[in-house]
Amino acid sequence: MSRRWLRVVRTPLGLTTGLLVTAVLVLAIVAPMLWSDRAEVIDTDHILTGPSGDHWAGTDSLGRDIFFRALVATRLSMELALAATVIGVVVGLVLGSAPLLLGRRLGRLVTAGVNIAVAFPGLLLALFFAVIFGVGATGAVLAIGMASAPSFARLVHTLVAGVAALDYVSAARVAGVGRVRVLLRHVLPNIAEPLVVNATISAGGSLLAFAGLSFLGLGVQAPSYDWGRLLFEGIGMIYVNPAAALAPGLAVLVAGLAFNLFGESVAKGLGVSTVGGRLTVTDEDAASAPALSAGGTDEHALDGSPSDLVLDVQDLRVSFPGPAGPIRPVRGVSFSVRHGEALGVVGESGSGKSLTALAVAQLIEEPGRVDAARLQFRGADLREGPRAHRHLLGTSMAMVFQDPMTSFNPTRRMGGQLAEVAVHHQGMSRKQAMARAVDRLRAVRVPDPEKRATQYPHEFSGGMRQRAMIGMGVMGNPSLIIADEPTTALDVTVQQQVLDLLQAIRDEDDVALVLISHDVTVVGEVCDRVLVMYAGRIVEDLPADQLDGGAQHPYTRALVAAVPDMHTDLEQPLAVVPGRPVSPTDVIVGCPFAPRCPLADDHCRTVDPPLAPVEHGIKVACWHAGEPLGLDEETGELVEADAV
Known part of the structure; x- marks a missing residue:
């Protein structure tokens, strides 16, 4: 798996966008520490001035430097976009896993609701939730997170359904493993890569959506500011100083492209394709786990x-x-x-x-x-x-x-997969269960069982x-x-x-x-x-x-x-x-x-x-x-x- 991720950054596009994403994240950390003072200084002698050597993007209605304000706004813009992405991913995981966790009947109801939500444009959903959660940064985060959840839930549902039908899930169920444990231990690790790709692309989409809500006055409110808020203020003086709108607009464009193109690079490197901006799986490598089962005492x-x-x-x-x-x-x-x-x-x-x-x-x-x-x-x-x-x-x-x-x-070592049965049903400690797994591998004539227990199935x-x-x-x-x-x-x-x-x-x-x-x-x-x-x-x-x-x-x-x-x-x-x-x-x-x-x-x-x-x-x-x-x-x- 590490080789596949290394292959992502070896491509020109992957390396370029990877460095760009890293630069944006580093800027979000250091910019407020380095330039907050310069971004907040009010200079009434230089109100609404154009670009100059002292102010590269000009000043706003209070004489504050627009260029440094755009740099400082990186932190809040990224924090809010990533928070919305996390909400969308978590809610999408829960909704997409509902058929496995709740059973087919309740899962169908959840899936039907997700399918209805996916039919609506994302921006329309975001505006709908913004009205529900209220104006402000918190409401906008929740609105964008909830608006992005249905598409992520659709992907999760498709991937989970493919893996849940495999032998290892059936084997775990025969062993008595609960649905939540099956999801966390056996299903999600095998679909993690396409989910990571989708989350990366969603971060770029959330960034653009959040800037849009702030631009409409539904997101960040004064005196706080993000790129969308700066863009809203810059549009008001575009005929006096176009650079006031250009600086935050360019920041949104570069950061959004960086996340989206990096997500595309990751998708190609991991064997996942994106069609029309949505993720599709090209190889359901789902794999599986063991046939079972175990037992201790004679019953x-x-x-x-x-x-x-x-x-x-x-x-x-x-x-x-x-x-x-x-x-x-x-x-x-x-x-x-x-x-x-x-x-x-x-x-x-x-x-x-x-x-x-x-x-x-x-x-x-x-x-x-x-x-x-x-x-x-x-x-x-x-x-x-x-x-x-x-x-x-x-x-x-x-x-x-x-x-x-x-x-x-395929994501777990052989010894651990055998040992899970003894831990779950026989009450053994992990050390005892691993010893038992090695003993059983020896009993079924697997050569060098101590070494084999540490290997993966493909070995x-x-x-x-x-x-x-x-x-x-x-x-x-x-x-x-x-x-x-x-x-x-x-x-x-x-x-x-x-x-x-x-x-x-x-x-x-x-x-x-x-x-x-x-x-x-x-x-x-x-x-x-x-x-x-x-x-x-x-x-x-x-x-x-x-x-x-x-x-x-x-x-x-x-x-x-x-x-x-x-x-x-x-x-x-x-x-x-x-x-x-x-x-x-x-x-x-x-x-x-x-x-x-x-x-x-x-x-x-x-x-x-x-x-x-x-x-x-x-x-x-x-x-x-x-x-x-x-x-x-x-x-x-x-x-x-x-x-x-």
């Missing part, structure tokens, strides 16, 4: 769990409002996970795998809705909401997200980041690890290491595992049982050793057939699943796989089959479960056996 006795069930889900449904009615990407999912059991969830993209996991982890917010006949984790009813079981979720459930690059907060390889995410999950003693595509974007060797690590954690601590993946082979090797999802529901539940050769549903057999192995005939086309997946917005009648199924008939297209047991511990939702299929040698698609 089985507190939960009162009557069996070895860790997770019990019955008739889980997830819906979102849509233009034509509710969209239901998860429709009636039921399953359970026991201690030490590994449950795999497979299916194509859009089948509802990840949404099911997020619903279990209480990470679906409004307008999304989660309903279930039963949703119990270690005996606790999660339907009561995340706040009711924040400590339980934060200490006993770990979630490993699929993208290791965006699963850690880790993809495999080490994924291992560190798992280390976050075992900071305590979780009962359940939900791994959502944990081997995505990793090469085969590193992928196997991550899977071996998950297996070792299961064997050592009897931890239950829910592994979500597109890779049927991976799930078959790691898991005890497999759920196959399609169109938001489970279409087959079978032992993992039955995947290859024992699957009953045509969709499951198509997924298995699509995975090449050492015996695949390279002269023939690779097997594929015909057709396209069902969209969550579609109204499904009958079996959702029927349009793609070679065995489908009219009964399949009109009646949705229930998930029912068949044989060998297998449950299938299919009217033609187990019927023979063949492979079309030309297309690679599964077809009826008789058609081959």
